[in-house]
Amino acid sequence: MDPLGKGTAVRPIVGLIGAFMLAIANQYLFYGAIIGVSYPIFILLLYAYLLHDRRNRLREISGFGWFMFAVVMLLSLTYALFNNPFFSALNFLAIPPLVFLHMAYLRGAKRIPWWDIRIIEEALTHLFALSMRHVPTVFRIVRVTAARKGGTQRKSALGKVLIGLCISVPLLIVVVNLLASADGVFQRALSGFPDWWNGLSIGEGVSRLLWILLAGIAFFCYLWGFVKPGRSSVKVDRTVTKSVPEESQYVSMRIDPIIMATLLVSVNVVYVLFVVLQFSYLFGAWEGALPDGKTYAEYARSGFMELVAVSFINFAILIIALLSRGAEDPARLRSLISKLLYLLVGCSGVMLYSAYSRLILYEEMYGYTYIRFLVHAFMIFLAILLIIAAIRIRTDVIPLAKCYIVIGLASYVFMNYVGMDRVIAGNNIDRYREGGAIDPQYLSTLSADAMPLLAEFSKKEYPGLKPLLKDRWKELANESRRPWQSFNLSVYAAEEKLHDLFRE
Incomplete structure (x- = not known):
């Protein structure tokens, strides 16, 4: 067992020094500053640190690997290009998980495909279990490096110098600030130093040092969890075979086709009746043919959220039905379910159009806001997913999970850059x-x-x-x-x- 990873391409002391250099850059970019251009700069530095050792359990970067990198970078660039508070908050929550998932795909020991739901478990396992087990490794590296007698005298001296600097820097910050407070002449002598030094208080210096210490340990442990994942985590997951449709891996219990056909017949009867009634005034609303003598505002408000909710429920039913289909189902029953699914998609499309037209009327009456814009975008996004699902009804060749992941990420990036x-x-x-x-x-x-x-x-x-x-x-x-x-x-x-x- 090589706990310090001496046999790996990345020496532990190099990884530790790189982690603390990244931590220093992190506190310099973010400490006491509003996030701006600092975010994409840090993301680039983070990727450079995590991917610099290409020989250590690093999967060859494929098309999706580059796609994920582009997604993360484009989202981080929004902090330098745009000022929308909604997406700033959302991206703050979204970017770290995307990075963790990306790293789990590129460096995870199990080599799980990017579209497999188990990639989330792999990312969480690495983030917590595998990273936390390397916290003692940090202190072991420092102790071994300081006590090691082997190697050349020059290397030994360099290690001792580095340790001495690590001890002296925080001590000098405290001492210099105390001396500057005690003697005005000494404080004036410090005026030649950069402004950040003059403005650095003891409390701030300790805070920055603690920031660097914790961040450096976290960065190293995260990297070393990939370099030395442990015996229990190095098995390559070979459970995925190309002959099995990817969606079938997530279905632990298929719904019986007769039950599914009954469910679809029941909901479609109601939906068809609803759509027939809708057509009596849906397309005439713009000419004033509104139901029950309602005004434009009343018509726009009535049932809008309900229609969106029902459309979302229909989408969920459609996905469940697609995942439940099996090649062993009777051909006639399979054909019937496909026709019922097409009918469900058609009714859902009419409902979405009805909700969309109501929202446009509502905006003409009351104006355009964040929420109304986002609902517009969500309905368009849901319509695209419905179209893909409709194609999937016809052929099993369409990789539903892959399409939805790529379209979802691309749509989210597009929403960030559309200029809401x-x-x-x-x-x-x-x-x-x-x-x-x-x-x-x-x-x-x-x-x-x-x-x-x-x-x-x-x-x-x-x-x-x-x-x-x-x-x-x-x-x-x-x-x-x-x-x-x-x-x-x-x-x-x-x-x-x-x-x-x-x-x-």
Whole structure:
């Protein structure tokens, strides 16, 4: 057993030094700073650290490997390019799990396919069990490196120098700050040092040091869990065979085809009746043919969320039915279920269209907001998934799990880059031009992404928006003076545009 991994291509001391260098960069980029351009920089450094040892249990990077890297990098770049608070919070939660899943796919000992649900278990097992078991390894490396008598005298001296520096740096931070507080002349002598040193208090120095210490240990343990996963984790999982459709691996208990056919007949009878009634006024709503004498607003509000919920339920039924199908099912029964599934997809499409038309009417009456925009996007996304599922009914060649994973990730990245705030601002401006209705208070709350468009609008068409934009300008001016780590292109462009607006 080689606990320190001496026989591996990556020496443990090199991995540990790299981990602490990454930790130093991490605290420099993020400590006391708002996330901005620092995030994509750190993600690049993190990938460089985790993938630099290509000879250690690293799977050849395939098309999906590069795709996942592009997804993670594009999402991290949003912190430097855009200023939408919703996606900033969502990406903050989404990016780390994506990185963990990506690493589990590239470096996991079990070599699980990327579309297999077990990749999540592999990522969690590595993140907690395999990484935590290497915490003692950190201290063992330091002890062995300090006590090792073998090797050249030069290597021994270098190790001792590194250990001495690790001890002296935190001690010097405390001592220098104490001396500067005790003697004004000494403090003035420090004026030649960078500003960050002068502003570094004892409390901040200890916090930064603790940050580096914990982050460095965490980075090393995570990497070393891949390099030395342990005997219990190095078995290659060969349970997946190409001859078995990938979806069948996730079905522990198939639903009997007769039960499924009965379920589909029952729900389709109700859905067909609903769709027939919908057609009596669905396509005439734009000409005023509304049910029960309802107004546009009442029609738009009524049943919208219910229709979306039913469409989502139908999608779940469709997926369960597809996963339950088996080649051993009777041919006539299989054909009947396929026809019922097509009918289910058709009814779901009508319901989605009905909900979509109601939402458009509602937006024309009350304007465009974050929630309404996101619901629009969700319905379009659900419609795409339904189309893929409909194709899957016809042929088992379509890899449903793979398609949904790739489309889901690509759609999420697209939503980040579509410019939600600018689209909402533009649609509300068009609504004002057509009917004169606008909510300036809401427009002023949009993120910096929309400010250049709103500045032009207030300058040329709606001066009443200027007082509200002036308050936003003051906020953005403070944001633009943040350290370089917090730089955001959208905030910079918005501040410049508003500065030009109020300078005139």
